[in-house]
Amino acid sequence: MLITLDSQKLDHTYAATETLQALLDQIRADHVPDRLIIGVAYNGQTLADEHLSEALGQPVPAETQVDLQTGDRRELICTALREMAIECEEAGHTAQDLASRFDAGEVNAAIRDIGPFVKMWQTCYQGLTQCNALLGRDIGEFEHNGRDIGLWLHDLVEKLAELRTALENQDLTLLTDLLRYEMTPACERWHTLLNDVAGQIKEAPTTD
Secondary structure (H helix, E strand, O other): OOEEOOOEEOOOOOOOOOOHHHHHHHHHHEEEEEEEEEEEEOOEEOHHHHHHHOOOOOOOOOOOOOEEEEEEHHHHHHHHHHHHHHHHHHHHHHHHHHHHHHHOOHHHHHHHHHHHHHHEEEHHHHHHHHHHHHOOHHHHHHHOEEEEHHHHHHHHHHHHHHHHHHHHHHHHHHHHHHHHHHHHHHHHHHHHHHHHHHHHHHOOOOOO
């Protein structure tokens, strides 16, 4: 088995392992404990996400060249946070648009499109959880404007719960007000907040 790591051939010989995941864990521990393996290719063919998920649980095929690409952990986290920040900014425009559509009487279409708006926040929350795992620290412990991120997150969860309740009760007046006066500023705040946290992580001294 020939293995390259960031285009460099590994001299170390690795015996066959039970799974690709076990091989990756071993290589990372031996060579790049402070980085993440972000790309895997078999015989020059990059494994796409769906194929990689399947391959991780299987042995590496015999006579296979395995090419691995790594990435800096902090850079990956910062990139993910900044991408989420962009989504939050776009969500702010969506919240305003939804409120305007409720005002215009486009109720059915607006209610239908609240789903993707709420889904964006769920995805954002999942992304923060993944960043926590990669960073090895709870992002909720960072601060923004003198306040823990965890408290900002608690506020956001409460507002989303209010939005859900108003939707379930078909309280269109409250729903419109929440979108315009609560969720729009919240989106803008999280756009700034996530960029702020990304900057803090990038500048924080390494403890590795």
